[in-house]
Amino acid sequence: MTPANTVSRRNFLLGASSLTLLAWAQRRALASSLSARAEAHIEALIAQMTIEEKAGQLSIFSDMTRLTPQAAINPEAGPPVDKNLAQRVREGRLIGVFNGLGAAGARAIQRIAVEESRMKIPLIFGADVLHGLYTVFPIPLGEAASFDPQLAERTARAAAIESTAAGLHWTFAPMVDIGRDQRWGRVAEGSGEDPYLGSQLAVARVRGFQGKSLTDEDSMLACPKHFVAYGAASGGMDYNSVEMSEQTLHEVYLAPFKAAFDAGALSTMSSFNDINGVPMSANRKLMTELLREQWKFRGMVVSDYTADQELIKHGVARDDREAAKIAILAGVDISMQSDLYNLHLPGLVKSGELPMAVVDESVRRVLRTKYLLGLFDNPYRSLDPEVEKRNIMTPQLRAVARESARASIVLLKNESNLLPLARSGQKIALIGPFGADIKNLAGPWAPFGKSDHVVSVEQGMRAVLGDKASLTVTPGSLIEKPLEGGIEAAVAAARAADVVVLAIGEGQDMSGEAQSRTQIVVPEPQQQLAEAVAKVGKPMVVLLRNGRALALEGAVRDAQAILVTWFLGTETGSAIADVLFGDYSPSGRLPVSFPQDSGQQPYFYNRRTTGRPQGDGPPAFKARYREVSNEALYAFxxxxxxxxxxxxxxxxxxxxxxxxxxxxxxxKITNTGEREAEEVVQLYIRDCVASMTRPIRELKGFRKVRLPPGASTDVQFTLTRQDLAFYNLEMQFVAEPGEFDVWVAPSATTGVSRRFVLNAS
Structure with missing residues (x-):
């Protein structure tokens, strides 16, 4: 399948044009190549370094000297680096630091490294920049709803421009885990349930973060994570074990990683989970045999936060020393936060338990990456306080944030064309805990976002409405608790209004890491609020704030109009107002299936066929639950x-x-309505008869087309044998001759199919 593309309405932020495929391929070929001079310098450094200095190049720590309070997002662990950071730098006992901000502070630390340490090796500065630094873009799951890789590339580029201005070289993103179980909180950080869409967005974000050249001042090294299958945690419970077939691992969970590495990503992060009994930080088969030997990945692998030390709790290491040995032999180059490599690699080498060659190879990967980032030639790249002043929270950044936010909104339902709302002539009651809220706009893993720079839903709506008195705002309830007198006040506001806009859903601390939920529903106090307001009988628009697919119930499910607004970031209110009042026709599509009930999880559209599928006829003895059919409430x-x-x-x-x-x-696609709008045209296939059961449908392409009323266009897709291939019982990636169905459709459950045959010759 030729890569899906979308029609770009403008060039990249700040005048950087979209990369041509040829230029991208050329850069990818050069991404892991160095000059003979650089390679010789790396070998000379390794020959001169002590084992202690080598262990230091394989150790990274949280920068507590510049850490903002809101960025203290990990549990306390490891050594108190804030008390002895300068000395550690002088002694060469760390590769760099992460989650500290500020160009001036980073420059001061870098000066110690390149002027006062023995080896003069520059530091690398990293951070968790998943969807923006100070200017926050929609959560990745929300942005995935745009089905627009070029937009994802531009938001990553924007994030890189702002982040490098703040003194960063490396982002621990994009998160490319496939999320098929909506109970898992970290679904919010990825691109949803589909490996094709996930792969397209992984490529886009890597290209956006890294830019034209890794040596550019505004280039940021990408780190696709979490390698691998973290999103398949059993029961949707974070950090849990994973049991998985080799076929599913390769077809679904590894696919976005391979795409990201092919796009030039030169780092990755080992995940917390085990796969089939082997913790990823101990998984030599995947991190060395697959990643390095088969895929020829030349970048570096960093453990997730203390994941190497957690091999003890996994039960595969007796103590810290053995955990360090297992991790580095498996292929973990860099120990994050635990300090295990500094503490134990020297002793392991001296005892003969760990070959120096293994350590040298990991150091070689680190030094090579620093060279590719231009840090040896310019250790103060991206550490200019004047650039920081110019490139933080700029109007250009906010414009991209607004564009991406409104493109992420999904209109699930719009009975009687309730939306868009009129700007005048009616009274609107904005009800719910998220109407005036500014604390839950960024979503999970946006620790550096500035709440005083965000636009609330109320602010966005008031900026559009001519008569400010036409809008009343009533919280009705707290996020997870009732509000005394809240429902009564909300009902009164609804009675006095012509239309209700109900802003409800999840708080930002209900999604993300360690936020798994057994019931993926609107919290009970808000559900009760919705039921009470609905009884008033006024037309109701629901604005869902969420970091996962939700099982909608009662009055929320029955509302006349429903907009999925995710966590949209800095420009939340402006983007929602653009859609509510018709300045922008919603174009988002669900990257995850909305179930009828929480108990359907894990639920995903591209599930395999069964011998007793739902089908027509009586429901007995079919693949279904007693309470609901085996279908989504709203499909992928x-x-x-x-x-x-x-x-x-x-x-x-x-x-x-x-x-x-x-x-x-x-x-042929025709706009038969009365407004110009943008449609996401999707291509699905199904292998009718194969040597193994195959998914009921598989996404193989998508196009975004914008058409005025009455206009038509032909949308084309190209299929080859490669698009029909899968991993067979012998783990061979093959296509089998035979019949295939193909759909061009607006969703995974609609459209009319055609059938074709793949010839054997």
Missing amino acids: GHGLTYSRFNYERPRLSTERLPWSGTLTVTA
Whole structure:
């Protein structure tokens, strides 16, 4: 399948043009290459370094000297680096630090490294910049709803511009874990349940973070994480074990990583979980045999926060010393926060238990990456306080934040065309804990965002409404607790209004790391608020704030209009107002399936077929629960606009795809509504008969098209044999001749199929 693309409406932020495929391929080929001079310098350094200095290059710590209170997001662990950071730098006992901000402070620390340490090796400064630094963009799951890789590339580029201005070289992002179980809180950080969409966005974000060249002042090293299958934690419970077939691991969970590495990412992070009994920080088969030997990955692997030390709790290491040995032999180059490598690698080498060659290879990867970032030639790159002043919270950054936020909003439902709302002539009651809220806009893993710079829903709406008295704002309840007199006040506000806008959902601390939920529903106090307000009988628009798919119930599910607004970041209110009042026709599509009930989890559209599928006829003895059918409430790919689109049955260039040929699928799409709008046209396939059960549908492409009323366009996709391949019982990636169904459709459960045959020759 040729890579999905979208129609870009503007160039990259600050005049940087979108990368051509040719230039990208050329840069990828050079991404891990160094000059002979640089390679010789690296070997000379390794030859001169003591084992203690080598262990230092493989150890990274949280920068407590510059850590802001809101960025203290990890549990306290490891040594008190804040008390002896300068001395550690002089002694060469760390590769760098993370989650400290400020160009001036980083420059002072870097000066010690390159002027006072024996080896003069520059430090690297990293941080968790998942969806923006100070200017916060939508959570990655929300941005995935845009189905727009070029937009994701531009937001990553914007984040890199701001982050490098604040003294950073390395981001622990993008998070490319596939999330098929919505109980898992970290679904919010990824791109949803589909490996094709996840791979496209992984590539886009790597390209955006790293830019044209890793040596550029505004380039930030990407770190696709968490390697691997962290999103498949049993029961959706964070940090839990993973049991998985080799086929699913490679087809679903490894696919976005491979795409990210092919795009030039030169670091990755080992995940907390085990796979089939082997913790990832001890998994030589995946981190060395697959990643390095088969995939030829030349970058560096950093453990997740103390993940190497957690091998003891996993029960595969007796103590810290053995955990350090197991981790580095498995392929973990850098120990994060635990200090195990500093403490134990020297002794392990001196005892003969750990070959010096293993340590040298990890050091080589680290030094090579620092060279590729330009740090040896310019150790003070990205450490200019004047640049920091110019590139923080700029109007250009905020414009991209607003654009990405409104493109992330998904219109699930719009009965009787309740939306868009009129700007005048009606009274609106904005009800719910998120109406005036500014503390829950950024979402999880946005620790550096500034709440005093965000736009609330109320502020966004008031900026649009001419008559400020036409909007009343009533919280009604707290997020997870009732508010005394709240429901009564909300009901009164609803009675006095012509339309209700109900801003409800999850607080930002209900999604993200360590925030698994057994019931993925609107919290009970807010559900009770919704039920009471709905009884008033006024038209109601629900604004969902959420970091995962939710099982909607009662009055929320039955509301006339529902908008999924995720956590949209700095420009939340402006973007929501753009959609509510029709300045922007919603174009987002669900990157995760919304279930009918929490008990359906894990639920995903591309599940395998069973011998007793739902089908037609009586429900007994079918693959379903007693309470609900085995279908989504809102399917993957679903989303409405303020117009209507007609899909004609797709046309095939041939009904027999040659083994080494191509097949073009064409569908005529017509805007039959009364407004210009943007449609996400999706391509799905199904292998009708194969040697193994295959998914009921698989996304293989998508296009975004913008059409004025009455206009039509032909949307084309190209399929090859490679798009039909899968891992068979022998773990061979093969396509099998036979019949395939293909759909061009607006979601994973709609559309009319055509059938073609893959020839054997």
